[in-house]
Amino acid sequence: MLRISGTSILKRTAVxxxxxxxxxxxEIWDGTVADTAAETARLARALAEAGGQxxxxxxxxxxxxxxxxxxxxxxxQMLLEDDDYLDAIRELITEEKRSAEYAVHTAxxxxxxxFAAMADPYMRAREADIRDVSDRVAxxxxxxxxxxxxxxxxxxxxxxxxxxxxxxxxxxxxKLLGFVTRGGSVNSHTAILARTxxxxxxxxxxxxxxxxxxxxVIDGEGQALIVDPDPDVLARYRAxxxxxxxxxxxxxxxxxLPNRTxxxxxxxxxxxxxxxxxxxxALRNDAQGIGLFRSEFIYLGKDTAPTEEExxxxxxxxxEEMQGRRVIIRTLDIGADKQAEYxxxxxxxxxxxxxxxxxxxxxxxxxxKAQLRAILRAAAFGRVAVMFPMVTSVREVREAKALLEExxxxxxxxxxxxxxxxxxxxxxxxxxxxxxxxxxREVQFFSIGTNDLTQYTLAIDRQNPELDRFYxxxxxxxxxxxxxxAESAHRNGCWVGICGELGANGALTETFLRMGIDELSVVxxxxxxxxxxxxxxxxxxx
Amino acid sequence: xxxxxxxxxxxxxxxxRPAGNLVKAAKAFQSALTIECGERKSDLxxxxxxxxxxxxxxxxxxxxxxxxxxxxxxxxxRGYLSENM
Numbered sequence: 001m002l003r004i005s006g007t008s009i010l011k012r013t014a015v016x017x018x019x020x021x022x023x024x025x026x027e028i029w030d031g032t033v034a035d036t037a038a039e040t041a042r043l044a045r046a047l048a049e050a051g052g053q054x055x056x057x058x059x060x061x062x063x064x065x066x067x068x069x070x071x072x073x074x075x076x077q078m079l080l081e082d083d084d085y086l087d088a089i090r091e092l093i094t095e096e097k098r099s100a101e102y103a104v105h106t107a108x109x110x111x112x113x114x115f116a117a118m119a120d121p122y123m124r125a126r127e128a129d130i131r132d133v134s135d136r137v138a139x140x141x142x143x144x145x146x147x148x149x150x151x152x153x154x155x156x157x158x159x160x161x162x163x164x165x166x167x168x169x170x171x172x173x174x175k176l177l178g179f180v181t182r183g184g185s186v187n188s189h190t191a192i193l194a195r196t197x198x199x200x201x202x203x204x205x206x207x208x209x210x211x212x213x214x215x216x217v218i219d220g221e222g223q224a225l226i227v228d229p230d231p232d233v234l235a236r237y238r239a240x241x242x243x244x245x246x247x248x249x250x251x252x253x254x255x256x257l258p259n260r261t262x263x264x265x266x267x268x269x270x271x272x273x274x275x276x277x278x279x280x281x282a283l284r285n286d287a288q289g290i291g292l293f294r295s296e297f298i299y300l301g302k303d304t305a306p307t308e309e310e311x312x313x314x315x316x317x318x319x320e321e322m323q324g325r326r327v328i329i330r331t332l333d334i335g336a337d338k339q340a341e342y343x344x345x346x347x348x349x350x351x352x353x354x355x356x357x358x359x360x361x362x363x364x365x366x367x368x369k370a371q372l373r374a375i376l377r378a379a380a381f382g383r384v385a386v387m388f389p390m391v392t393s394v395r396e397v398r399e400a401k402a403l404l405e406e407x408x409x410x411x412x413x414x415x416x417x418x419x420x421x422x423x424x425x426x427x428x429x430x431x432x433x434x435x436x437x438x439x440x441r442e443v444q445f446f447s448i449g450t451n452d453l454t455q456y457t458l459a460i461d462r463q464n465p466e467l468d469r470f471y472x473x474x475x476x477x478x479x480x481x482x483x484x485x486a487e488s489a490h491r492n493g494c495w496v497g498i499c500g501e502l503g504a505n506g507a508l509t510e511t512f513l514r515m516g517i518d519e520l521s522v523v524x525x526x527x528x529x530x531x532x533x534x535x536x537x538x539x540x541x542x
Numbered sequence: 543x544x545x546x547x548x549x550x551x552x553x554x555x556x557x558x559r560p561a562g563n564l565v566k567a568a569k570a571f572q573s574a575l576t577i578e579c580g581e582r583k584s585d586l587x588x589x590x591x592x593x594x595x596x597x598x599x600x601x602x603x604x605x606x607x608x609x610x611x612x613x614x615x616x617x618x619x620r621g622y623l624s625e626n627m
Contacts (some may be wrong), residue, residue, distance in 0.1 A: 071559045078562030082589040111590055120596045122557060130590075276553050302600065310600045313551025 001230050006180070006205035008223040009191045013241040014157060014178035014200040015234070018227070020212035021160040021167070026138055028105050032097040039093045043100040046140040047086075051077055053136065054166075061169045072165045072189060076133045085111055101141035108134025125188050132164035151175040157216055159207050165189045173197060178218045180225055182207050251528040255286045259530070261513065261537045268519040269527050270326075272499055276314045279321045281524045286531075289326040291447065291521020292387075292499040293318060295371070296333060299340050305367055311374035319382025326383045328447065328521075329375050330426065331368070331400075333357045333389040343367075352455065357390035362399050372407045379419030387424045387447055392431040397442045426499070428452040433481045436488030446489050447521070450500025454478050473502055479511065486515050497521055506533050514539055544616045545606040552627040555598035560626050565589045567622050573609025575619065586619070 033039050054077045062070035079085065085107060092103035108130060116127040151158070155175045160167075162183035168190065176199060184190045184203035194201035200220045207225075217226040217237045226233065260266045270291030271282035282290060298306045298314060319327050334340055335348075335356030343364075348354040361368035375386050388400050401423065411418045425442075427433060428449030440446070450473070455462050457478060460471050482498070489496040497519030502508060504522040509530060512520065522530065550556065556564070568575045568586040575586035579601050584591040586605065597603060605623075607615040 075559050075562055078559075078565065078589055082565075083585075084588050084590055114590075114594065118594070118596065122554070123593060123596055126593065306600055307549060309549050310551055313599075314553055317553075 001233065002227040004205055004207075004225045004227070005223055006202035006225060007185075008220045009179075009194045009201040009203065010199065011220040012200045012244050013220060013237055014218040015238055015241050016155060016157045016177040016216065018159045018180070018211050018214050018216045019151060019156040020207075020209045021158055021163070022209060023161065023167075026101075026105070026135065026142055026144055028102050028138065028142070029099055030102055031099070033093075033099050034097075036094050036097055039098075039100045039103075040090060042141060043089065043093065043104070046100065046104075046137050047080055049140050050080060050133075050137045053140075054080075057166055057169050061165075064169070064173065069169075069193060072129065073169075076129060076136075076165075079130060079133050080137070099141075101138045104134055104141065105138045108138070121185065125185060128162060128164055128183075128188065132166055135164075136166065157218060159209075159211065161207070162188075163190045165193075168193050178202075180205050180207060180216075180218065250532065254528050254531050254535070257531065257535065259288075259534050261534055261539055263538045265513050265539055267513055267517060267534065268497070269530055270328075270497070270519060270521040271524045271527060272521050273318075273524075276318050278524070279318050283321070285524040285527045287325070287524060287527055289328070289383075290318065290322060291328055291497055291519060293327055293329045294333070295329055295331065296338065299332060299334060299343075300338060302340070302342070304342050305370070308370040308374045308377075311371055312377050315374055315378035315384070316381045319378045319384050322382055324383055326385055326422070328385040328387050328422075328424065329378075330387045330389055331358070331371055331375075332361055334360070352452075352461070358388050358396055358400065359390065361388075362396065362403075365403055368400075369403055369407055372404050373411060373418075376404075376407055376411060376418035376421060377416060379421045380417045381419070384419065385422035385424060385445070387426055387445075389426045389449070390428060390452075391425045391439065392429050394435065394438050394442060397425060397439060401442065424494075427485050428456070428500075430457050430481070433485050436485050437492060440489050440492035440494045443494065445494050446485060446496045447519075448482055448485055448496065448498045448500060450478065450482070450498060450502035453481065453500065454502075457481065474505065474508060478502070479508075482512075482517070483515050486517055490516060495519065504530065506530065509533055510537060510539065513537075543606060543608040544612045545604055546616060546620055547602055547604050548620065548623045548627075549602045550597060550599050550623075550627050553599050555601070556592065556595070556627060561593055562589055563626070564619070564622055565592060567618055568615070571607070571609070571611050571615040571618070573607045573612045573615045575608075575615060576606045578604045578606070 054073045058070045058073035061073060088107040089103045092098045092106060093100060112127045112130040115123055115130060118124050151172055155177045157178045157180060158176060159180045162181050178199050179190055179194055179201040181190055181203050182205060190201060190203060200218045202218055202225055205225050211227050214228045217229055219226060258266060259269050268288050270289040271287035272292040273279060273282055273290055274294045275297050298311055315329060335351045335354055337351040345355060375384060378384050391397055422444050424445035424447060425439060426449045427446045432439060454473060458475060460467050486496045495518040498517060499521040503520040504526040565587060577584060577586045579595060579597050582595045584595055605619050
């Protein structure tokens with residue numbers, strides 16, 4: 001039994017026999033040719049044939065795994081039309097009198113290396129695409145057949161050095177239990193395909209072709225490949241795999257069903273996202289909306305503040321993708337502990353208690369208004385709400401609302417379209433809880449940020465592992481604060497949600513329902529498990 | 543010679559198939575077309591060169607057209623960018 005580590009693409013288990021897929025090396029003749037015109041003509045025919053092959057592959061992939069996976073073949077077609085690439089090939093033929101296949105292979109290698117050296121990981125992953133395209137043309141010229149690799153009768157775990165898009169599209173998906181590759185990254189095509197097919201994959205594994213035919217396990221959670229497992233180990237993983245499959249099936253059955261207890265009590269369940277690209281995951285998990293869209297990613301890792309236009313693009317796209325389901329955008333929530341040098345934040349002793357979030361926004365109105373304008377404009381494209389973090393006083397809320405109103409007036413005067421905006425605040429400080437009645441009269445909803453609320457209430461630093469035994473997330477003080485907040489909200493016509501981690505805590509769902517919490521916003525993967533719990537529940541009599 | 547600037551809104555910047563379609567749109571015109579981002583510059587009719595610029599969300603590009611159909615080219619490229627990036 002061997003255990004080899006790798007990087008996991010899906011945190012699930014796969015059990016099966018390994019099958020090694022070895023790409024045949026092309027024999028490229030490196031002599032010189034006499035008739036360069038004939039070589040150039042051969043090249044043109046091969047390019048046309050390659051284009052045709054790519055079109056067929058595109059159509060097959062689109063039919064099997066959707067347009068997004070098929071798009072890669074369109075990109076390959078476009079790479080084949082790139083003038084620099086074609087000029088390089090033609091030059092090798094006419095100047096150095098090389099064969100067409102040698103020219104294609106050499107030019108391909110050169111461009112692939114350029115991409116492999118780029119800083120951007122997305123661009124680095126494109127090295128494989130350039131090689132794939134070149135190999136295709138070179139194979140046509142060498143007369144080598146790129147036969148479809150047969151996986152055999154029984155489903156297996158496919159093991160390879162790396163898998164190019166054109167190779168994976170040829171595979172019979174019903175025979176695939178998982179992928180294991182030496183190369184590849186979380187950006188690579190293998191990873192994307194594994195996620196789309198929803199099967200486990202490991203990349204970056206030191207594979208050995210001689211393992212072909214051996215039983216193995218992909219341990220997604222442990223991020224390892226176990227080759228030829230001992231009987232008790234195999235039995236354990238088999239049981240785990242079966243449990244996962246049962247869970248998956250059950251969750252699929254829950255999609256589209258309401259979050260309602262057996263005795264008719266409902267609660268809305270939404271998703272927390274930190275990037276625009278996570279919207280699809282929220283929808284896949286049947287989120288009723290986005291309860292917290294963390295806007296920080298737009299501000300971090302940059303030299304200058306993001307423009308209104310840039311932010312508008314991101315917010316608009318999420319609003320549109322959610323198709324009428326509410327999207328709550330939280331305004332900038334950064335402090336000295338994160339990297340945004342252009343904000344000029346000085347180092348602080350206690351960043352958690354410092355110049356951060358709404359405090360920065362109210363001190364830098366131009367920065368704040370850029371974000372508010374972007375959110376208002378996005379509201380014309382979907383159902384959008386705005387939420388202010390780290391509120392401790394009514395005055396802060398009124399100042400923020402005044403700036404929001406200024407933005408509305410300015411946009412109206414410019415004739416720029418904007419939409420209705422539900423306004424709310426995060427309740428994450430003890431102060432906010434204590435004055436919740438006053439705050440509720442200023443806004444339309446509250447969302448309780450239990451992570452920070454717990455930190456400030458229990459006077460505990462979340463980041464310090466030595467304090468773990470003192471950090472009690474379901475501390476009675478916190479639960480009491482949540483109840484007080486809910487009561488204040490409802491007394492004043494506001495709805496109340498929870499967007500902190502506590503919302504996903506299944507042991508507290510019944511408590512939250514009894515408190516009358518209107519909405520829970522959680523990580524997408526927690527949505528369906530919560531639904532399952534709620535649908536099996538009857539709120540017990542007090 | 544005509545030109546315009548544009549700030550990229552797409553969160554993935556100029557990449558993949560949209561980059562390919564941008565190059566396709568550029569190739570339809572006779573005029574020479576270039577795209578610049580700060581110090582980086584390339585021919586807008588060359589896909590690999592364009593991708594190699596690694597233009598990201600938030601960056602502002604300067605597109606220049608020079609030739610008999612430069613007005614149409616500018617309009618088309620500007621339209622494509624506004625709608626797709």
